[in-house]
Amino acid sequence: MVAIKRTIALLNHQPIMLEGLIRIFGGADSLALMDFGLLSAETIDKIVRRRPDLVLLDSDEQDRGTRTISRIVRESPGTKVGVFASAPSVEHAVRSLEAGAAGYVSTTSTADELREAVKSILDGETFITQKIATKVITSLRAAAIHKAAIRSKGLTVREVQIGNLLMKGRTNRQIAEGLGLSEKTVKHYLTILMQKLEASNRLELALVMRNVNPAAGQHLLN
Numbered sequence: 001m002v003a004i005k006r007t008i009a010l011l012n013h014q015p016i017m018l019e020g021l022i023r024i025f026g027g028a029d030s031l032a033l034m035d036f037g038l039l040s041a042e043t044i045d046k047i048v049r050r051r052p053d054l055v056l057l058d059s060d061e062q063d064r065g066t067r068t069i070s071r072i073v074r075e076s077p078g079t080k081v082g083v084f085a086s087a088p089s090v091e092h093a094v095r096s097l098e099a100g101a102a103g104y105v106s107t108t109s110t111a112d113e114l115r116e117a118v119k120s121i122l123d124g125e126t127f128i129t130q131k132i133a134t135k136v137i138t139s140l141r142a143a144a145i146h147k148a149a150i151r152s153k154g155l156t157v158r159e160v161q162i163g164n165l166l167m168k169g170r171t172n173r174q175i176a177e178g179l180g181l182s183e184k185t186v187k188h189y190l191t192i193l194m195q196k197l198e199a200s201n202r203l204e205l206a207l208v209m210r211n212v213n214p215a216a217g218q219h220l221l222n
Contacts, residue, residue, distance in 0.1 A: 005032040006122050009047050011057040012084070013039040017107070021056065021084075024111050025118070044068060048075045054122055056082045056105075059096060066099040073100035082121050084114075088129055093136045098200050103127035104136070124171050126203035141207045154196065162189045163209040166202065 008031050012018040018036060026033050034052040037043040047055055048071070055072055059065030069081050082103035083096045093104040103121040105114060106129040120127040128136050155163070158179075165175045172190070176183045190205070199205035 005030060006054070007032045007034040007052040008054045008056060008118065009034050009050070009052040010036040011039045011043060011047065011055060013058050017058065017084075017086075024114060025056075028115070031118070039068075044071065047079075048072060051076045051079055053078070054080045054082060054118060056084055056118065059083045059085060059092075065092075066095050069096060069099040069101050080121050082118065082127070085129075088132055090132050090135045090139055093128060093132060094139050097126070097128075097136070097140065097203060100200050102201055105129050106131065124202065125169075126201060128203075137203070137207070140204055141210070155193075159189055159193055159196075162186060163193055163205070166190070167206045167209050 008025055010018060010021045012021065022036055025031055034050060035047060039058055057068065072079055072081050080102040081100060082105060083101050084105055084107060085092060086107045088106045096104055103117055103126065105117045117127045161179060162175055165178060172183050172186045176186045194205055197205060197208045199208050
């Protein structure tokens with residue numbers, strides 16, 4: 001049986017950087033390069049229509065980058081977004097993740113590190129470049145603390161179970177297997193949890209859940 005390749009689109013405003021990314025991912029066994037191009041309104045329109053599994057895009061400190069992320073996740077909800085940042089910062093990473101990005105990677109990463117980041121994002125994890133990861137998580141946690149208390153009400157037993165497993169780093173498949181559910185059902189519960197707790201991604205949801213149930217989240221940063 002031929003394995004189905006997951007699709008990736010590459011957007012970058014620097015032609016030489018885009019060429020390097022094409023070389024890294026163009027021949028990947030597990031990925032199909034669906035599209036690539038310079039970062040422009042026309043290219044984004046095309047990407048949204050084609051709905052790849054992942055968009056790896058260049059983003060800068062301006063609001064333009066976060067608006068692009070928000071648009072992609074809004075108009076193509078099945079598409080994950082990874083940010084490839086040439087000048088990574090905690091503030092920019094937080095804004096990107098809050099806009100809906102599932103990963104934040106520095107352009108100083110090696111090809112192997114970039115491949116690992118893409119794999120993690122496609123597997124449903126949140127990836128943050130190691131240099132700033134702790135500070136980004138701390139910043140997101142501080143924001144989550146303000147949300148947790150009043151939003152902890154109204155969660156069902158099943159929602160709490162799934163949230164606790166999410167905090168333990170379980171993938172959707174592992175959660176489904178552990179609770180005897182389908183992956184589709186787990187995704188449905190996670191969507192409801194994100195809506196109830198006003199979390200924009202899995203990492204923020206885990207941080208909010210940690211404040212809802214601190215004992216279950218002790219290992220989150222361990």
